[in-house]
Amino acid sequence: MDSLSDQNPLLKQIRRAVSRGTLTEDGYAVAEGLHLLEEARAAGREIGAILVAESAASRYPEARVISDKAFREIASTETPQGVVALVRPLEWSLQDMLAVDHSGKDALLVVVDGIQDPGNAGAVLRAAEAFGASGVVFLKGTVNPYNPKCLRGSAGSAFRVPLVAGLDAREFLERVSLPLYAAMPRAKRLANEADLKAPCALVIGSEGRGVSPEIQARAEGVRIPTSGVESLNAAVAAGILLYEARRQRGGPA
Numbered sequence: 001m002d003s004l005s006d007q008n009p010l011l012k013q014i015r016r017a018v019s020r021g022t023l024t025e026d027g028y029a030v031a032e033g034l035h036l037l038e039e040a041r042a043a044g045r046e047i048g049a050i051l052v053a054e055s056a057a058s059r060y061p062e063a064r065v066i067s068d069k070a071f072r073e074i075a076s077t078e079t080p081q082g083v084v085a086l087v088r089p090l091e092w093s094l095q096d097m098l099a100v101d102h103s104g105k106d107a108l109l110v111v112v113d114g115i116q117d118p119g120n121a122g123a124v125l126r127a128a129e130a131f132g133a134s135g136v137v138f139l140k141g142t143v144n145p146y147n148p149k150c151l152r153g154s155a156g157s158a159f160r161v162p163l164v165a166g167l168d169a170r171e172f173l174e175r176v177s178l179p180l181y182a183a184m185p186r187a188k189r190l191a192n193e194a195d196l197k198a199p200c201a202l203v204i205g206s207e208g209r210g211v212s213p214e215i216q217a218r219a220e221g222v223r224i225p226t227s228g229v230e231s232l233n234a235a236v237a238a239g240i241l242l243y244e245a246r247r248q249r250g251g252p253a
Contacts, residue, residue: 003065010049011066014074014084021118021147028086029146029158032076039156040087048086056082076148089146092162094175097135098199107134108245109178109201113169113212115234118143122153123235124204128161131242132251135162137201139169139212169214176201180219182211183241185231187221194222196245204238207231 004011017024024030028048031040040047052063053071060083074084098107110128115121121143128136138145145151145165151158167175181194182203196202203219205211211219224232224240232240246252 004051004070006067006070008066011051011070011074014051014086018074018076018148021144021149023089023144023146024086026086028088029151030074030076030148031085031087031151032083032148033081033152034083036087036151036156037083037085040085040159043156043159045090045159046088048088050086051084053080053082059083077152087159089159089163092135092164094135094137094164097137097162097164098176098178106197106199106249107178108132108196108199108242108249109134109176110136110238110242111172111180111201111203111215112136112138112142113203113215114139114141114206114209115204116143116206117234118147118149119153120207120233120235121145121147122150122155122158124238125150125154125157125161125163127235127239127242129157131239131246133161133242135164137167137172138163138165139172139215140166141168141212169212173214173218180215181222181241182215182219183224183234183237184211184216184221185223185226187223189220189222191222191224191241191244194220195248196241197248200245202238202241202245204234204241207234 013024050063052060053068057065110133179200
C-alpha cells in the first residue's frame, strides 16, 4: 500500500480539478465514492489512481493512502466515504451519436443548454441512459459534465453514455441537422403530439433562462402538460420527454 504526502503534485491537480469542476490536467475525472469507482470499473474505464483516506485504508488495500486532512481537502461531499478514483472518460464525437442508438433505433440526442446545477445535469445524463438516448451534448455555458457533483448525479451514466461537451449553439446547429424539440412551458404543441419516432434531438434548457435564443430559432417548442405549476425541474422534464420518445418508438411503456 503506497502513501502520498500532502504536498504531492497529484493532490494539487485533484484539488484544482475539484474546485474548478473539470477534468484534471491529465484528463481524468475525479469520481468520489465507492459506487462511482465500481461503475467506472464495470464500464471498463481506465482507472488512473485510487486514493483513500488513512482512516479508511483497510477497506481499500489496492489504493494509495493520503492523510485524512488531505482527503477532506479534495472531497466534494459533506460526508465523504474515504475513497476517490481518477477515471479517464471515453472521447466521443457527434458522429458517434447520429447514426443509431445502442438499441439499434434511430438517433435520439439530448441537448443540455445552459444548466448550471451539476446535480440536475447529472440526473439528465442518468435519464438519457435509462431511456435509450444515443448521446448527450452539453452546450457551452452548461456545467462541465465531469464536475464531481455532476458525476454523482449521473450515478455512473457519464462513464457510459456518449457525451460531447463545450460546443457553442452556433457550431452545434451547423453540424447537426436533426429536427430539434425544445422543452418550453408555453409552447403550443404538447410533447405527445410531436413526432419523436424519427431521428431527433430533445433540448433541455436551464430552469432560470430556458432554451437559448439561438436554439429556439431552430427548434420546435413542446410542452409537458402540468397542473398547478408552470414548469418542471430540468431533469424531470428530460425524463418525461425521453420516456415519450421511447413510447413512440415502441419501447416498453
